[in-house]
Amino acid sequence: MTNDQIQENDVTTGATVWLTGLPSAGKTTIAYELAGRLRAEGRRVEVLDGDEIREFISAGLGFSREDRHTNVQRIGFVAELLARNGVTALVPVIAPYADSRAAVRRRHQENDTAYVEVHVATPVEVCSVRDVKGLYAKQAAGELTGLTGVDDPYEEPRTPDLRIESQDQTVQESAASVYALLSERGLA
Numbered sequence: 001m002t003n004d005q006i007q008e009n010d011v012t013t014g015a016t017v018w019l020t021g022l023p024s025a026g027k028t029t030i031a032y033e034l035a036g037r038l039r040a041e042g043r044r045v046e047v048l049d050g051d052e053i054r055e056f057i058s059a060g061l062g063f064s065r066e067d068r069h070t071n072v073q074r075i076g077f078v079a080e081l082l083a084r085n086g087v088t089a090l091v092p093v094i095a096p097y098a099d100s101r102a103a104v105r106r107r108h109q110e111n112d113t114a115y116v117e118v119h120v121a122t123p124v125e126v127c128s129v130r131d132v133k134g135l136y137a138k139q140a141a142g143e144l145t146g147l148t149g150v151d152d153p154y155e156e157p158r159t160p161d162l163r164i165e166s167q168d169q170t171v172q173e174s175a176a177s178v179y180a181l182l183s184e185r186g187l188a
């Protein structure tokens, strides 16, 4: 093997793929579908799911604007560390505020780490019917307030790298569209 070949084999390009969108939009489902596909090809992948993170890294944080921002920055920090080291970090986390997302993108740019923002743009009408965790029903029943997209803000990404209309697609098609973008950019 020549030095050039060794060099090429050594450097695996990692990336952070942030899947932003409303609750029940399909972020987690697409992330795990994509993770399976990437792992099958020998890639190292981690899924940093919002709910799990909130149990550990962001334990104690609530759902105020400030806490949501802090949560997103912490996750962005970890994702960048992973991505910088050749891991594909899939991040299915709501991240409702544009400035929080922009700060995460900036951190990646400053470190020359690939960053892809995917807006899982399922309309709230579809999400509230899916209601995977029963949050929309609870909000409607007055048992919960501060639900993103209903009575808490969701600032839609204006220029995501990819927008997914999951209401018109299968899970496999949605995951394939993210895969295609990664492929195009030499990240898969």
Ligand SMILES: Nc1ncnc2c1ncn2[C@@H]1O[C@H](COP(=O)(O)OP(=O)(O)O)[C@@H](O)[C@H]1O
Pocket (backbone or CB within 6 Å): 021, 022, 023, 024, 025, 026, 027, 028, 029, 030, 092, 130, 132, 165, 166, 167, 169, 170, 171, 172, 174
């Ligand atoms: N194209 C699609 N992409 C992702 N999820 C889909 C799609 N079509 C239907 N679904 C369904 O929508 C639900 C999304 O739930 P989930 O992934 O937990 O959402 P989120 O993580 O955004 O809160 C799942 O039940 C999933 O099977």
Ligand SMILES: [Mg+2]
Pocket (backbone or CB within 6 Å): 027, 028, 029, 050, 092
């Ligand atoms: Mg989820």
